[in-house]
Amino acid sequence: MAKIPGKNFLVNLIERRSLLFQLVRRDFQIRFVGSAAGWLWGLIHPLVLLLSWLFVFQICMKVELPRGSMTQNYTFYLFAGFLPWMLFQETVQRSPASLLDQSNLITKTIFPAELVPLSVFLSALVNHLLALSLVIVSVKIWMGQLSPMLLMLPIYMLLLGLFAVGVAWIVSALHVYLRDTAQVVSVLLTLWFWITPIFVTEQQYPPQFRFLLRLNPLAYLVQAYRERILLNKPPEWHELATLTFFSVVTFVAGGLFFRHLKRGFADVL
Numbered sequence: 001m002a003k004i005p006g007k008n009f010l011v012n013l014i015e016r017r018s019l020l021f022q023l024v025r026r027d028f029q030i031r032f033v034g035s036a037a038g039w040l041w042g043l044i045h046p047l048v049l050l051l052s053w054l055f056v057f058q059i060c061m062k063v064e065l066p067r068g069s070m071t072q073n074y075t076f077y078l079f080a081g082f083l084p085w086m087l088f089q090e091t092v093q094r095s096p097a098s099l100l101d102q103s104n105l106i107t108k109t110i111f112p113a114e115l116v117p118l119s120v121f122l123s124a125l126v127n128h129l130l131a132l133s134l135v136i137v138s139v140k141i142w143m144g145q146l147s148p149m150l151l152m153l154p155i156y157m158l159l160l161g162l163f164a165v166g167v168a169w170i171v172s173a174l175h176v177y178l179r180d181t182a183q184v185v186s187v188l189l190t191l192w193f194w195i196t197p198i199f200v201t202e203q204q205y206p207p208q209f210r211f212l213l214r215l216n217p218l219a220y221l222v223q224a225y226r227e228r229i230l231l232n233k234p235p236e237w238h239e240l241a242t243l244t245f246f247s248v249v250t251f252v253a254g255g256l257f258f259r260h261l262k263r264g265f266a267d268v269l
Helices: 007-031 038-060 074-094 103-108 115-143 148-177 181-194 217-230 237-262
Strands: none
Touching: 007 115, 038 074, 038 115, 074 115, 074 148, 074 181, 074 217, 115 148, 115 217, 148 181, 148 217, 148 237, 217 237
């Protein structure tokens, strides 16, 4: 009987999709096991955060953005920019320990370990979509508008996913050999957060430090989320091209790095 070209590839692809789905579902269930509210906690956390920031910054501190900003509602400005950071941070922060958690599978079977950090991102993406839905509904209620540019957000989610998974592959592979990696990642994420324009505008950064924003992919994502959610403004194509370059290069480099270190996982774990 003649072999069907590409049959093995299709079978492997289907099996990997099924395995990835199982990893994501297992991760999501473990995080909310025994919880009465279950997945609703993914909506409760950003809701409480949004209401807290509304009370602190708008009611107590009466914070105002510089004149000419895309909006004068500091709470929505802040939260729209915080959304991509939350997804990136959760993916990268949880990835170092992810391979250790699946060590029984990696050491005993022919297991595609690269799917584990990817499943962490997809699990975090569920919470991200819940928080994004909350922000969109809130913007519609308080500001009475919705931008058609929201339809472009999946493009930025894809680019954010490529970048976050690339970084996650690097830190998760390193953590197998260097168990201090998780602590280093936590420190670096704190520093990274403050060089990303979330709580302040880009114009408020000192001129001599603005080059950090041009080298920071999260700065492009924060700006893009704000403009797509709060403004009816199409993207700047050169910024989208720059973000695409950062994301694809990081994804490919992370994949190659992970593949190289993966050879010794079974022995170390």
